[in-house]
Amino acid sequence: MSSIADCSISMLSNASDDPIFKATMKRNKKRHELRVSKADLLAGDGHNWRKYGQKEILGAKHRRAYYRCTHRNSQGCKAVKQVQGTDEDPTFFNIVYIGEHTSAQGQRAPGQAATDAQAPEYKYNANPGASSLLQSQSSSLTVEPEQQLQGWDAPAPFCFSSTPAMVSGCLVLESSPFSAPSRSKNWGVSSATSDSNHVASFPPFEVAGDDAFFRFDEADDYGFLDDLDSTSDVFSFLE
DNA sequence: TAGATTTGACCACC
DNA sequence: GGTGGTCAAATCTA
Numbered sequence: 001m002s003s004i005a006d007c008s009i010s011m012l013s014n015a016s017d018d019p020i021f022k023a024t025m026k027r028n029k030k031r032h033e034l035r036v037s038k039a040d041l042l043a044g045d046g047h048n049w050r051k052y053g054q055k056e057i058l059g060a061k062h063r064r065a066y067y068r069c070t071h072r073n074s075q076g077c078k079a080v081k082q083v084q085g086t087d088e089d090p091t092f093f094n095i096v097y098i099g100e101h102t103s104a105q106g107q108r109a110p111g112q113a114a115t116d117a118q119a120p121e122y123k124y125n126a127n128p129g130a131s132s133l134l135q136s137q138s139s140s141l142t143v144e145p146e147q148q149l150q151g152w153d154a155p156a157p158f159c160f161s162s163t164p165a166m167v168s169g170c171l172v173l174e175s176s177p178f179s180a181p182s183r184s185k186n187w188g189v190s191s192a193t194s195d196s197n198h199v200a201s202f203p204p205f206e207v208a209g210d211d212a213f214f215r216f217d218e219a220d221d222y223g224f225l226d227d228l229d230s231t232s233d234v235f236s237f238l239e
Numbered sequence: 240t241a242g243a244t245t246t247g248a249c250c251a252c253c
Numbered sequence: 254g255g256t257g258g259t260c261a262a263a264t265c266t267a
Contacts, residue, residue, distance in 0.1 A: 050243065051244060052244090052259070052260075053259060054246075055258075055259095057256085080258090
């Protein structure tokens, strides 16, 4: 069962003084860091990723998995994603997006409105009332975990919560959290406290009004994740 | 059989 | 030399 609190996302600190961050920035131009729940991670972010590495990180409890765009070879897409379980809360993951998607394919679920394949965005609806309605619709919106793990081509139901117990809205990734050149530079990141789960600002994300939509995944308390070990899922690094 | 994942090794940076 | 990031061969899966 996925509670509202489970469906949360928060920006992490850029930690400009963090040596790891610095090292990353030396090699990469753009770095967007998110914190998502297991359900959100399973739901995918609208892109097709291919895992190319996994590594133990010093001082971290969980291994870090490295993904790059499936269209890296075919379209030369340089987008890279890093996924790592958080130390303080095993149900949450730090996702770091590096680079921009240059591929036009694999960013959206079929049938999803494509306003601009090169400038995807999150939409954020601050209307809490909408969550209950959408929760009732979750059964029809939930995507099979296996499907998500194989394709990662469905919109990500990233959700906001200012505290673990309170939801203020839900982010829906229409295609990608990065690759919007005109907005990426505005990614203001407020630091996340060690107790995590606090929402920071998402400048590149559009606070949508009526056209925003929510989605809650029913993950049965993420129990299905435990069953994914045998399917070479993306969470194997948590073992 | 093709595509994805795993994993050890290598490279770049500090 | 230590660490993070990437490569590529081996392995797995549909």
